[in-house]
Amino acid sequence: MAEKESRQSRRDFLQVFTRGAPLGLALFGAAAVFVRNVLAYLFPERKVKKYHRYLVAREGEIPLGQAKRLIIGGKPVFVVHLEDGYKVFSGICTHLGCIVRWEKEKERFYCPCHKGVFNKRGEVVSGPPPEPLVPFRVERESGLVFMYVEEKIKGPWS
Amino acid sequence: MKLKDWILERFPIDFQKFVEINERIFIKEPIPLHMKKWFYCMGATPLILFGFQLVTGILLTFYFVPSPEMAYESVRHITEDVRFGFWIRGIHRWGSNLMIIALLLHMTRVFFTRAYQKPREINWMIGVALFMLTLTFAFTGYSLTYNQLSYWATTVGTNMIREVPLVGEWLFLFLRGGEDVSANTLTRFYTIHIGFLPPILILLIALHILILRIQGVSEPEGYPKGHYSFYPHHFYKIIIATLFLLTLLTTLSVIYPPGLGEPANPAVTPPHIKPEWYFFPVYRFLKLVPLRVGIFSVALFLVGMTFWPFIEPWIAREKRRRIVLGYVVGSLVLISTLALTFWETVEM
Numbered sequence: 001m002a003e004k005e006s007r008q009s010r011r012d013f014l015q016v017f018t019r020g021a022p023l024g025l026a027l028f029g030a031a032a033v034f035v036r037n038v039l040a041y042l043f044p045e046r047k048v049k050k051y052h053r054y055l056v057a058r059e060g061e062i063p064l065g066q067a068k069r070l071i072i073g074g075k076p077v078f079v080v081h082l083e084d085g086y087k088v089f090s091g092i093c094t095h096l097g098c099i100v101r102w103e104k105e106k107e108r109f110y111c112p113c114h115k116g117v118f119n120k121r122g123e124v125v126s127g128p129p130p131e132p133l134v135p136f137r138v139e140r141e142s143g144l145v146f147m148y149v150e151e152k153i154k155g156p157w158s
Numbered sequence: 159m160k161l162k163d164w165i166l167e168r169f170p171i172d173f174q175k176f177v178e179i180n181e182r183i184f185i186k187e188p189i190p191l192h193m194k195k196w197f198y199c200m201g202a203t204p205l206i207l208f209g210f211q212l213v214t215g216i217l218l219t220f221y222f223v224p225s226p227e228m229a230y231e232s233v234r235h236i237t238e239d240v241r242f243g244f245w246i247r248g249i250h251r252w253g254s255n256l257m258i259i260a261l262l263l264h265m266t267r268v269f270f271t272r273a274y275q276k277p278r279e280i281n282w283m284i285g286v287a288l289f290m291l292t293l294t295f296a297f298t299g300y301s302l303t304y305n306q307l308s309y310w311a312t313t314v315g316t317n318m319i320r321e322v323p324l325v326g327e328w329l330f331l332f333l334r335g336g337e338d339v340s341a342n343t344l345t346r347f348y349t350i351h352i353g354f355l356p357p358i359l360i361l362l363i364a365l366h367i368l369i370l371r372i373q374g375v376s377e378p379e380g381y382p383k384g385h386y387s388f389y390p391h392h393f394y395k396i397i398i399a400t401l402f403l404l405t406l407l408t409t410l411s412v413i414y415p416p417g418l419g420e421p422a423n424p425a426v427t428p429p430h431i432k433p434e435w436y437f438f439p440v441y442r443f444l445k446l447v448p449l450r451v452g453i454f455s456v457a458l459f460l461v462g463m464t465f466w467p468f469i470e471p472w473i474a475r476e477k478r479r480r481i482v483l484g485y486v487v488g489s490l491v492l493i494s495t496l497a498l499t500f501w502e503t504v505e506m
Contacts, residue, residue: 019390020390020394023394023397023398026401027397027400027401030401030404034404037242037245038217038242038246040241040242041217041220041240041241041242041243041245041246042217042220044240044241045241156223156228156231156232156235157235157239
């Protein structure tokens with residue numbers, strides 16, 4: 001008897017729910033939009049990286065196999081003229097962050113702190129540096145050499 | 159039904175009984191006939207709004223930083239940069255205002271239908287506590303935005319607390335975390351707003367509803383006797399109210415997005431400072447009388463309101479006189495509150 005009653009009430013429950021379908025649909029829709037918006041709120045928008053283009057050299061200015069030192073945003077970079085074009089490296093040693101210097105005669109970078117040596121392509125030749133010098137993207141356009149530096153705006157939210 | 163069996167093996171309860179209890183308590187909760195009228199069934203409105211406040215409040219903590227340097231900036235970031243940030247903050251801001259309006263309406267209705275009478279005195283008192291906690295919520299939340307108005311509202315508000323007899327000085331130092339409104343004040347208000355008040359309010363709401371359920375909804379005179387079950391009629395009403403409120407809050411947030419104001423400047427008090435509208439009656443009243451008298455009167459009023467269900471039969475023994483007393487006192491409070499609010503609104 002008790003079972004029968006409970007079954008009856010379950011059918012009632014469902015029937016009432018079909019009658020309340022528009023309301024249920026509205027509630028479901030609202031909940032779906034709400035959740036979608038909340039997810040958008042919680043996951044910050046991915047920022048597309050922005051780059052600044054700097055003119056770093058004129059072609060012919062640097063002899064083949066030689067480098068030019070520049071300061072970009074307070075940090076030294078080297079523009080190197082190679083057989084296959086121009087390259088730009090960060091002047092910060094990948095070992096412990098000292099500033100490397102360009103040795104003209106030996107055509108190499110030398111870090112005075114721990115005797116790290118990089119060749120003109122930025123690759124480690126000897127010493128403790130674990131990685132090659134950090135390269136920047138370079139572009140040549142009508143006799144000019146440009147480098148691209150990622151724009152890093154310092155703010156509490158980036 | 160495999161899942162049901164799996165769960166029942168691990169939680170061996172009498173399922174049939176569980177269904178029955180659930181039906182008796184929720185689905186077939188007897189609702190008196192007069193509650194088919196919208197006017198009488200809006201007690202759930204503050205609860206629904208509180209639900210929105212909880213959700214949006216938790217979401218706001220993902221970005222808000224409670225420090226003097228970062229509070230204003232992080233509120234700006236939420237409002238202007240974060241996707242849907244203005245919406246989340248808008249719901250929270252408008253939700254707090256609507257929650258206070260809903261409580262005022264609920265209390266007015268309860269008072270004038272005399273639903274606080276014996277044996278429901280305790281629930282009236284819990285209701286008053288809930289109202290005061292909500293105002294504390296609003297005050298602490300408002301000060302977190304750290305703009306000029308909220309900063310000076312915090313300064314003035316905490317200074318007023320200092321005038322409270324006996325505990326004032328102690329409470330003042332406790333809230334400010336020192337002599338001045340500082341980083342300590344902000345973190346304290348934040349902790350109170352998100353840590354202390356929510357569990358207390360949830361507990362009291364649960365108690366409020368529990369007592370209501372045990373006693374049953376009070377029935378005003380002059381309505382046909384009888385009951386209908388909670389599900390589906392009343393259940394649908396609550397869903398309709400929820401959807402309506404979400405739509406209303408969203409609309410308000412889009413039309414009147416939450417503002418930022420000027421960043422707080424402890425060196426300059428703005429020429430026109432006013433609290434939020436719900437403090438207008440108290441604010442106006444305090445301008446009329448000496449501060450000590452004002453604080454004392456407000457405290458006396460709150461005590462009177464809290465214990466009104468006991469005070470009323472104590473003053474008027476006879477039932478007819480009691481009803482007249484209730485209406486007269488209620489009307490006087492309502493009229494003077496509205497008048498003070500109006501006065502403060504029109505005067506710059």
